[in-house]
Amino acid sequence: MLFNKKKELDKNNIPKHIAIIMDGNGRWAEKRGLSRSMGHREGSRTLKKIVEECYRLGVRYLTVYAFSTENWSRPKEEVDELMKLLLEYLRNAERELAGKNVRIRVIGDKKRLPEEIVKEIERVEKSTENIEGLDFIIALNYGGRQEIVEAVSRLVEDVKAGLVSRIDEGTISERLYTKGIPDPDLLIRTSGEMRLSNFLIWQSSYTEFYFCDVLWPDFSAANLRDAIISYQGRQRRFGGVKC
Ligand code: IPE
Ligand code: IPE
Ligand code: MG
Numbered sequence: 001m002l003f004n005k006k007k008e009l010d011k012n013n014i015p016k017h018i019a020i021i022m023d024g025n026g027r028w029a030e031k032r033g034l035s036r037s038m039g040h041r042e043g044s045r046t047l048k049k050i051v052e053e054c055y056r057l058g059v060r061y062l063t064v065y066a067f068s069t070e071n072w073s074r075p076k077e078e079v080d081e082l083m084k085l086l087l088e089y090l091r092n093a094e095r096e097l098a099g100k101n102v103r104i105r106v107i108g109d110k111k112r113l114p115e116e117i118v119k120e121i122e123r124v125e126k127s128t129e130n131i132e133g134l135d136f137i138i139a140l141n142y143g144g145r146q147e148i149v150e151a152v153s154r155l156v157e158d159v160k161a162g163l164v165s166r167i168d169e170g171t172i173s174e175r176l177y178t179k180g181i182p183d184p185d186l187l188i189r190t191s192g193e194m195r196l197s198n199f200l201i202w203q204s205s206y207t208e209f210y211f212c213d214v215l216w217p218d219f220s221a222a223n224l225r226d227a228i229i230s231y232q233g234r235q236r237r238f239g240g241v242k243c
Contacts, residue, residue: 007229009057015185015231017061018054019207021199022047024191024215031215037081042217044085048096053221055100055134057228061181062136065199069109069143083114086140090120094127101133107177108142109150137181144201151175178203186231188224190216208234 022043029039047064054062067082074082093104106121113121121140154175158164164171173179183203189195192213196204210227212219235242 007233009225009229010232011058013232014058015208015228016059017063017182017184017186018059018228019063019065019184019187019200019204020050021065021187021189021193021197022216022219023189023193023197025217027191028215028217036078037085039217040078040082040085044089046217046219047089049221050219050224051097051102051134051136052100053224054136055102057224059134061184062134063107063139063178063181063184063200064137065139065142065197067108067140067142068198069141069146070198072112083117086138087114087117087120090117090124093124097136101131103128103131103133103135105135105137106140107137107147108140109146110141113141135181137178139199142177142199144196144198147176147178148172148202172202176202183207186210186227188212188227190214190219206236206238208236 025039025043026036027039028042029036032038051062066086071082072079090104104124106125110118110121117140151172152175155164155167155171159167178200183205184200184207187200187204187207188210190212192211194211200207208231210230212223212227214220214223
């Protein structure tokens with residue numbers, strides 16, 4: 001009898017950089033008759049598990065989309081609750097990740113964030129800055145277009161100041177929030193939506209996409225492995241030909 005043997009994870013071909021659009025918290029809660037905030041709370045638990053799993057698997061960079069520049073358009077109570085959760089997350093981060101070599105960084109426009117969150121970001125970034133293991137990058141008040149606009153504005157200033165004479169991809173990349181971070185190899189979006197929603201639009205030009213129907217609070221280590229196995233079965237060509 002023929003049966004499909006489930007593919008196994010190849011430990012020697014783990015994507016160096018995984019990006020995740022953690023979507024579906026609201027629907028997860030609504031399905032249970034709970035408030036959307038409860039979904040975000042559950043989603044934050046999932047995040048802890050997934051960070052640990054990425055660390056265990058030897059992923060070098062993990063970037064997660066926590067709050068977009070467009071998410072301010074949500075009802076104030078939901079935005080406030082999300083900010084509260086993010087603050088809690090940052091406060092507890094080192095304790096939660098104790099014993100794991102995880103460096104935490106935040107990318108996005110900090111200007112619109114509440115002051116106490118900005119302070120907490122600075123604290124946690126500083127306290128983990130020398131850690132080499134997993135770079136865990138939280139995109140907070142992040143928008144890909146906003147990031148490019150900021151980078152170009154800075155570039156214009158640098159050109160005016162005579163610091164730059166030639167503009168190429170590198171001169172833009174160096175001015176993005178993700179400066180020094182390699183582009184994502186694999187981008188996962190949960191909840192069945194198949195769009196980027198303004199996430200890493202410059203950086204994902206050759207990223208492999210993986211969409212799954214699971215709502216973020218239900219996303220498990222096994223789901224992460226499935227995504228990586230799918231990635232491992234892809235052929236990345238970068239515009240070249242199959243060889
Ligand atoms: C993702 O879940 C979390 C954030 C955007 C902050 P959603 O809140 O978008 O959940 P759905 O898409 O409404 O189910
Ligand atoms: C993207 O999800 C933002 C985050 C996961 C933080 P959204 O739920 O905001 O995206 P849309 O509105 O469905 O495109
Ligand atoms: Mg959503």
